Amino acid sequence: KGIDLEKGPNIKPLPLFEPLADTLLGPVLLKAGDDVSTDEIMPAGAQVLPYRSNIPAISKYAFIRLDDSFYERAERHRQQGFIIVAGHNYGQGSSREHAAIAPRYLGLKAVIARSFARIHWQNLINFGMLPLTFVDSADYDHIEQGDELEIIDVRLILRQGNQIQVANQTKNETYDTQHTLSERQIEMILEGSLINVVRKRQIRA
Numbered sequence: 001k002g003i004d005l006e007k008g009p010n011i012k013p014l015p016l017f018e019p020l021a022d023t024l025l026g027p028v029l030l031k032a033g034d035d036v037s038t039d040e041i042m043p044a045g046a047q048v049l050p051y052r053s054n055i056p057a058i059s060k061y062a063f064i065r066l067d068d069s070f071y072e073r074a075e076r077h078r079q080q081g082f083i084i085v086a087g088h089n090y091g092q093g094s095s096r097e098h099a100a101i102a103p104r105y106l107g108l109k110a111v112i113a114r115s116f117a118r119i120h121w122q123n124l125i126n127f128g129m130l131p132l133t134f135v136d137s138a139d140y141d142h143i144e145q146g147d148e149l150e151i152i153d154v155r156l157i158l159r160q161g162n163q164i165q166v167a168n169q170t171k172n173e174t175y176d177t178q179h180t181l182s183e184r185q186i187e188m189i190l191e192g193s194l195i196n197v198v199r200k201r202q203i204r205a
Contacts, residue, residue: 015055016106017128020158021081021194024109024130024151025169029082030063030071031145036086037093038120040065040100052098059102071106078107085143086113091120100127104193110151110175112166114140125185128193130154132164134176139175148172158186 002178012036041063042048048061063070074082084103090113091099100123110130114137124131134140143149157164158181165173181189191197 009140012200017192017196019196020109020128020155020190022153022155023082024083024149024154026080026082026109027077028109028145028147028149029066029077030070030084030144031106031143032066032084032086032090034087034114035089035092036066037189038091038096038099039093041091041099041120042096044096045197049196055098055101055105057179058098059105062102062106064111070158074103074106074108076151081107081109083084083109083149084111085140085145086111087140088114090114090116091124095119095123097123097126100124100129104129112143112175125181125188127192128189128191128196130179130189134168135163135176135178142173142175143168144170158190 006013042058043061043065048058052058062070062074090111095105099120104127108129110132111124112134114134116124116131116133121131147168150167150169151164152167154164158179162178162180164177164179166177167173168175188194188197
């Protein structure tokens, strides 16, 4: 006999994430400093916890401690996507998957940082976002919030090596960045998430 599973109003299915496009183009929606924590990316607490199984609802709180206009601005760029630029140790603190899932849902495509906290770096990859670090740390100072950044042929470049050039269309500058992704991690980003990789393999089986 079939069993119907009744879900409460704050339980929603995990959104589907699109595979990586051939070209990444989007504004720097947030320029963050050093030691941005997962708690600043996605707060915990009584106000937020009821929505932990409702990504569209919980995403409204993303980066609210750093910029309370972030959600409204992200909604305007969600279809095209956007980029975040950060300083050292981006994503430090507790392991919190929602700190990756919520920005991804809002349209985050890549984070370019001086350095990453290891666990958050992996969570970004798991949900299909490209983590890049500056080859020249001083390039961080050249980029401003609102600058339009572009990476052409990113799918091809990811397969060819670990150096990726980022063009700043606003300032007519280019920056050298790099990644330390394994082949398996590259596959996750190309497919859009680890979940997409697993689904694809299940279909083939």
